[in-house]
Amino acid sequence: MRNEERRERLRTALIDAAERTIAAHGLSALKARDLAKEVGCALGAIYTAFPDLDALILAVNLRTLALFDRAIAEVRLAPEPEGPATPAEREAAIDTLVRLAVAYLHFAASNPARWRALFQHRMTGALPDWYLVEQGRLFHAIEAPLRVLRPDLSETERALLARSLFSATHGLVSLGLDEKLMALSERVLRGQIETVVRALGKGLARE
Structure with a gap:
């Protein structure tokens, strides 16, 4: 799988996970470390898909x-x-x-x-x-x-x-x-x- 495809799949997984967290617990519950754990990626990998949490939100x-x-x-x-x-x-x-x-x-x-x-x-x-x-x-x-x-x-x-x-x-x-x-x-x-x-x-x- 090409890097761009992997990045896009990670982006979608992170948006899905963040969406579930916000819908269930509100914006204040959104934490980068928890997202990384949920989608199964390294913490730093989040910032290869999004420049920061603002962009993800x-x-x-x-x-x-x-x-x-x-x-x-x-x-x-x-x-x-x-x-x-x-x-x-x-x-x-x-x-x-x-x-x-x-x-x-x-x-x-x-x-x-x-x-x-x-x-x-x-x-x-x-x-x-x-x-x-x-x-x-x-x-x-x-x-x-x-x-x-x-x-x-x-x-x-x-x-x-x-x-x-x-x-x-x-x-x-x-x-x-x-x-x-x-x-x-x-x-x-x-x-x-x-x-x-x-x-x-x-x-x-x-x-």
């Missing part, structure tokens, strides 16, 4: 983002109107925002350790461009209903607004699922999120 987080992307893809999006939106089309766009927020809550509640790892990991340097592109996919689905509610905004303004709405939803989910602060049942938290996101959507529609 990003590879796991990329898989988590892909899972979330598939969950969002299952949300039924309201079609965008060809002309000025009618009241019914604006209401459908608001419903889409609510469904997206609820899907985010369900994903976080179903994959708590993996979801937290997306935000707990602190890089020693700047995030690579390819990862920022993948992160940006979190906001693309939000931009579609915003085009219906706020056709007056530029693409840049709409992208910023999508990030703000995501941040608002993320804050509600983070606090609601935090057992040390104000842990709420998923049912109760869903009701709160639906109320807040619908109110925000109606406010945007009036503008």
Whole structure:
């Protein structure tokens, strides 16, 4: 087997092992020595496959983002109107925002350790461009209903607004699922999120 093939197999094995550890025990449980033992390689071999643990964690987080992307893809999006939106089309766009927020809550509640790892990991340097592109996919689905509610905004303004709405939803989910602060049942938290996101959507529609 060629060196490149061996390195690729080791990369996959390390990502698989790190993914299992994070999903089961959280990001803080990830240790290079334990990973090496699990995949059956020398400790130094990890750094022939990845420059550092940051890069390995990003590879796991990329898989988590892909899972979330598939969950969002299952949300039924309201079609965008060809002309000025009618009241019914604006209401459908608001419903889409609510469904997206609820899907985010369900994903976080179903994959708590993996979801937290997306935000707990602190890089020693700047995030690579390819990862920022993948992160940006979190906001693309939000931009579609915003085009219906706020056709007056530029693409840049709409992208910023999508990030703000995501941040608002993320804050509600983070606090609601935090057992040390104000842990709420998923049912109760869903009701709160639906109320807040619908109110925000109606406010945007009036503008």
